[in-house]
Amino acid sequence: MNYRVIALDLDGTLLTSQKTLLPETVSALADARRAGVDVILVTGRHHSAIHPFYQQLQLSTPAICCNGTYLYDYAAKQVLDNDPMTPEQAEIVLQHLQEQGIDGLLYADDAMLYHKPTAHVIRTQAWGETLPAAQRPVFQQVASLSDAARQANKLWKFALCYPDSDKLATLADQVSSEAGVTCEWSWVDQVDIAQQGNNKGKRLKQWLDGRGIPLEKVIAFGDNYNDLSMLESVGLGVAMGNADAQIKARAGLVIGDNDHPSIADTLRERVL
Numbered sequence: 001m002n003y004r005v006i007a008l009d010l011d012g013t014l015l016t017s018q019k020t021l022l023p024e025t026v027s028a029l030a031d032a033r034r035a036g037v038d039v040i041l042v043t044g045r046h047h048s049a050i051h052p053f054y055q056q057l058q059l060s061t062p063a064i065c066c067n068g069t070y071l072y073d074y075a076a077k078q079v080l081d082n083d084p085m086t087p088e089q090a091e092i093v094l095q096h097l098q099e100q101g102i103d104g105l106l107y108a109d110d111a112m113l114y115h116k117p118t119a120h121v122i123r124t125q126a127w128g129e130t131l132p133a134a135q136r137p138v139f140q141q142v143a144s145l146s147d148a149a150r151q152a153n154k155l156w157k158f159a160l161c162y163p164d165s166d167k168l169a170t171l172a173d174q175v176s177s178e179a180g181v182t183c184e185w186s187w188v189d190q191v192d193i194a195q196q197g198n199n200k201g202k203r204l205k206q207w208l209d210g211r212g213i214p215l216e217k218v219i220a221f222g223d224n225y226n227d228l229s230m231l232e233s234v235g236l237g238v239a240m241g242n243a244d245a246q247i248k249a250r251a252g253l254v255i256g257d258n259d260h261p262s263i264a265d266t267l268r269e270r271v272l
Helices: 010-014 023-034 051-057 087-100 119-128 145-151 165-179 200-211 225-231 245-250 262-270
Strands: 005-008 038-041 063-065 070-073 078-082 104-108 111-114 139-141 155-161 181-187 190-195 218-222 236-239
Touching (some): 005 010, 038 200, 063 200, 087 145, 104 145, 165 181, 218 225
Antiparallel strands (some): 181 190
16 A cells, blocks of 8 residues: 555654654654655644654644644644534533542643643643753643633643543543533543544544545554544554554554554555
């Protein structure tokens, strides 16, 4: 297959467990770009938390952010196609979070908003401190997430991380029904809440359609449930060796884990 696009999830896939890019992967992607193959990042992250990797890879394509909620043009610093949540949907989610005693992280506009610093916020802020100031993810502590949601221009998603996965699953079921949102798991204790219908596969197809590229010409890499809409729709969906067994079973190819040059090896074999 003559692939024209390489689509890559970040955490657990393109990034190592230390949140770094392997030099072999950087080299293989650079060779692919020189060969005329487009490289696009398709992630659950907010665009402010992608800067160091986007710049290290020297990409020019937009990034698909927040599990397909929006497309972001880094050169123009502009949001392109997008489907945010409404303030009313966000308020329903926030009511349930308060009732369940779960602290959420709200991705809105150009920052990630929180009321109480969760372990996820603390970890990500600590990682950000290792980066140049211009590349650090943007967090803002707010007195009230409800007030912040009403004042924001765009509400991208809620990112929830909670040790009781059963309680988290119950909340996800409730808000899916009551707020008309989509809940996707990005890890065993992490669920993302976004506008209904948003997913990585849908936004990727929309971007491809605008360029006249069929899905069959895409090779995509991912490791978790929020990647399945992408992995199952492209020409070749590749699951990482660190993925759950259910993800591997639904992928077209399973490779090594994200701490080894598995992606680079696959690109040199399948694309280059």
